[in-house]
Amino acid sequence: MEGRADVLSVRELEIGYETGRGLVRAVRGVSFDLGDDESLAFIGESGSGKTTLGLSLVRLLPQNASIAKGEIAFRAASEEVLDLTTLDDEDLRRFRWEECAMVFQSALNALNPVMRIRDHFADTAKDHSETNGSLKGRALTERATECLEMVQLDPGRVLGSFPHELSGGMRQRVMIALGLLLNPRVLILDEPTTALDVLTQRAIIEVLRTLKVEHRFAMIFVSHDLSLAAELADRVATTYAGRIVELGEVEQIFYHPRHPYTVGLLDAVPTLAGGQQELSSIPGSPPDLIDLPTGCKFHPRCPYATDKCREEDPPLIEVAPAQTAACWHWEKVGSDWEARGGEIHERDANRA
Amino acid sequence: MLRKIASSYLLRRVAKALITIFVMASLTFFLIRLMPGSPVEAYIANLVTQYNVSYENAKQQAASLFSLDLNAPVYQQYLEYLGNLARGDLGESLISRGVPVSEIVLAYLPWTLFSIGTALIISFSLGIMLGMLMAYKRETKLDHILTNLGSIVSSVPDYLMGILILVWVGVQWELIDITNMRGSLSPGIQPGFNLTFIGDAFYHASLPIITYVLGTIGLWMLTMRGSTESTLGEDYVTVAKARGLKERRIATAYVGRNAALPPFTQLSISIALVFGGSLLIEWLFVYEGLGYLLYNAIQQRDYPVMQGVFLMITTMVIVANLLADLLYSRLDPRIRVAGRD
Numbered sequence: 095m096e097g098r099a100d101v102l103s104v105r106e107l108e109i110g111y112e113t114g115r116g117l118v119r120a121v122r123g124v125s126f127d128l129g130d131d132e133s134l135a136f137i138g139e140s141g142s143g144k145t146t147l148g149l150s151l152v153r154l155l156p157q158n159a160s161i162a163k164g165e166i167a168f169r170a171a172s173e174e175v176l177d178l179t180t181l182d183d184e185d186l187r188r189f190r191w192e193e194c195a196m197v198f199q200s201a202l203n204a205l206n207p208v209m210r211i212r213d214h215f216a217d218t219a220k221d222h223s224e225t226n227g228s229l230k231g232r233a234l235t236e237r238a239t240e241c242l243e244m245v246q247l248d249p250g251r252v253l254g255s256f257p258h259e260l261s262g263g264m265r266q267r268v269m270i271a272l273g274l275l276l277n278p279r280v281l282i283l284d285e286p287t288t289a290l291d292v293l294t295q296r297a298i299i300e301v302l303r304t305l306k307v308e309h310r311f312a313m314i315f316v317s318h319d320l321s322l323a324a325e326l327a328d329r330v331a332t333t334y335a336g337r338i339v340e341l342g343e344v345e346q347i348f349y350h351p352r353h354p355y356t357v358g359l360l361d362a363v364p365t366l367a368g369g370q371q372e373l374s375s376i377p378g379s380p381p382d383l384i385d386l387p388t389g390c391k392f393h394p395r396c397p398y399a400t401d402k403c404r405e406e407d408p409p410l411i412e413v414a415p416a417q418t419a420a421c422w423h424w425e426k427v428g429s430d431w432e433a434r435g436g437e438i439h440e441r442d443a444n445r446a
Numbered sequence: 447m448l449r450k451i452a453s454s455y456l457l458r459r460v461a462k463a464l465i466t467i468f469v470m471a472s473l474t475f476f477l478i479r480l481m482p483g484s485p486v487e488a489y490i491a492n493l494v495t496q497y498n499v500s501y502e503n504a505k506q507q508a509a510s511l512f513s514l515d516l517n518a519p520v521y522q523q524y525l526e527y528l529g530n531l532a533r534g535d536l537g538e539s540l541i542s543r544g545v546p547v548s549e550i551v552l553a554y555l556p557w558t559l560f561s562i563g564t565a566l567i568i569s570f571s572l573g574i575m576l577g578m579l580m581a582y583k584r585e586t587k588l589d590h591i592l593t594n595l596g597s598i599v600s601s602v603p604d605y606l607m608g609i610l611i612l613v614w615v616g617v618q619w620e621l622i623d624i625t626n627m628r629g630s631l632s633p634g635i636q637p638g639f640n641l642t643f644i645g646d647a648f649y650h651a652s653l654p655i656i657t658y659v660l661g662t663i664g665l666w667m668l669t670m671r672g673s674t675e676s677t678l679g680e681d682y683v684t685v686a687k688a689r690g691l692k693e694r695r696i697a698t699a700y701v702g703r704n705a706a707l708p709p710f711t712q713l714s715i716s717i718a719l720v721f722g723g724s725l726l727i728e729w730l731f732v733y734e735g736l737g738y739l740l741y742n743a744i745q746q747r748d749y750p751v752m753q754g755v756f757l758m759i760t761t762m763v764i765v766a767n768l769l770a771d772l773l774y775s776r777l778d779p780r781i782r783v784a785g786r787d
């Protein structure tokens with residue numbers, strides 16, 4: 095993974111939702127880089143701002159949201175660096191799907207119910223023909239077939255179908271295939287397996303894993319489920335209350351976490367025997383993003399919390415090469431974790 | 447065979463329409479024949495008292511007029527009536543002796559179909575476009591004005607609308623020459639595929655058309671406004687934006703196309719209402735369609751013609767509904783499946 099050029103650089107991003115009750119601070123000072131064939135996972139409890147972050151990368155935030163501050167720099171296929179926060183409407187339209195495609199959290203209703211799957215491929219190709227050359231007729235069918243085969247769907251059956259004739263898992267895969275149509279540099283997947291049954295989840299994960307191995311593009315996953323990251327990510331960022339609290343290589347996050355929240359998430363990963371399970375093992379609930387606690391936002395729920403934690407917000411600091419964590423007591427967290435080593439390895443063996 | 451019919455949406459829908467027509471035709475038969483003081487009896491009594499015709503003779507005449515054998519048992523009369531109907535034989539007019547009712551009805555029918563059809567097409571497309579515009583510009587002044595206009599016109603009954611147009615536009619302001627507009631064509635104009643004829647047909651139909659449009663457009667506008675607003679919140683619209691589709695395509699193929707489905711389902715109700723309303727409106731504007739024919743038939747107690755008009759209007763409403771439903775099932779692919787169970 096050496097020598098990769100970053101396709102995406104996000105710096106100090108702040109996003110808020112204007113609501114009747116006040117400003118919801120959904121993303122607070124997020125910074126990260128994404129290598130051009132890297133796969134990065136954002137993992138955090140529901141409400142930690144993951145979807146908001148994903149939407150901001152394709153500039154599709156709801157009306158009441160605004161980017162208060164920060165930079166999103168995207169290196170396009172032309173090597174030109176685009177500043178996403180200032181792109182004009184037409185450039186933005188072309189940027190979407192050509193450079194960066196996003197498969198939404200609620201992909202089950204993502205297809206136009208009155209249009210056949212084939213026509214979804216056709217109109218996407220058509221509206222991007224200025225940059226991609228016109229893809230139509232047989233060439234279009236060939237390309238659509240190729241994309242559908244990449245996600246292990248039978249093109250003969252799927253292309254002529256209406257969305258309601260396909261199962262949830264098939265629709266999800268169609269969306270991924272559609273995302274591949276224009277060869278984007280980045281594919282964002284928001285909760286790609288949530289709302290699907292266990293078998294279908296498995297199938298989707300296999301599809302994504304093959305895509306990751308066989309094709310060169312960057313992926314961003316967003317999920318509340320850390321086990322998804324284990325299978326698909328090169329690097330993992332755990333997010334809490336709109337912030338990245340720990341970021342590192344997948345092995346570092348799984349085997350050497352340094353933030354109590356990451357530890358909590360790891361303990362919540364269901365083992366195979368345990369089956370599907372809520373993230374219940376972290377006591378308490380996420381903070382109110384309108385009225386955040388002082389100091390470290392995790393302190394009301396943190397077993398390591400001290401007075402310092404209640405007063406000062408810890409910065410994200412390097413805890414190992416390529417691994418950062420935002421915790422005053424990361425060393426203690428780390429040594430406690432390593433002391434539990436045996437138990438953990440046994441659990442990982444179960445997971446694999 | 448029955449299974450096959452039940453499993454095909456099209457066949458099932460057509461069968462339903464045929465049964466409805468059959469029931470309506472039967473009702474018409476029993477109403478006219480069996481009710482005390484029915485048209486047949488009234489006609490016979492009339493002949494006997496007014497023209498001193500013997501009862502037997504009068505009955506004979508009535509039988510030939512209604513194309514019935516009045517001596518036969520009722521069930522046989524009924525079967526014969528159905529047989530005649532199937533052949534398009536509706537009897538003969540009392541007033542224009544010897545002229546088959548079917549011929550008269552068919553001569554007036556095209557004008558009603560033309561005016562109502564044109565009005566519904568204009569009203570539906572215009573209403574849909576305005577409704578979408580309102581939803582895209584929601585909470586602006588334009589939206590408020592159109593919403594108010596829409597609710598006002600949809601709450602005024604259509605005959606009242608017709609009278610208002612007649613009184614204000616025609617009589618008070620004298621903007622148009624209503625006497626000239628009477629009838630369905632100007633004297634001397636021959637039907638044919640030319641501009642003079644088409645222009646004249648529209649000229650004479652314009653007031654009924656405007657009335658029907660005003661009577662129905664409010665409904666389309668308001669329904670479309672609501673359904674567009676909810677369609678704009680659908681995931682597939684957001685996803686279409688994420689797919690970098692052009693604004694125009696999203697507005698038409700994604701938002702408009704889906705948002706038009708709910709108003710479309712109201713088309714059936716509207717068709718029946720407009721057909722019903724046309725009976726009064728045509729009379730009001732002296733537009734020579736079925737409504738006008740019916741009005742005259744009532745005036746002259748031309749029962750066979752009345753019956754013919756009833757049957758024709760019922761059939762038209764049922765057929766129009768059938769077409770609307772079939773079209774809807776083409777517009778919404780989910781219906782074809784849902785209709786199966």
Ligand SMILES: Nc1ncnc2c1ncn2[C@@H]1O[C@H](COP(=O)(O)OP(=O)(O)O)[C@@H](O)[C@H]1O
Nearest residue numbers: 111113118120140141142143144145146156383
């Ligand atoms: N349209 C919105 N208006 C106001 N608040 C919102 C809106 N969308 C999301 N939020 C709030 O922003 C926070 C982050 O939400 P989200 O990004 O969806 O988190 P996640 O995807 O991690 O579950 C939540 O507290 C949520 O309630």
Ligand code: SF4
Nearest residue numbers: 390393396403421422
């Ligand atoms: S800074 Fe303190 S409260 Fe925050 S995670 Fe670390 S130990 Fe817990």
Ligand SMILES: [Mg+2]
Nearest residue numbers: 144145199285
């Ligand atoms: Mg989310």
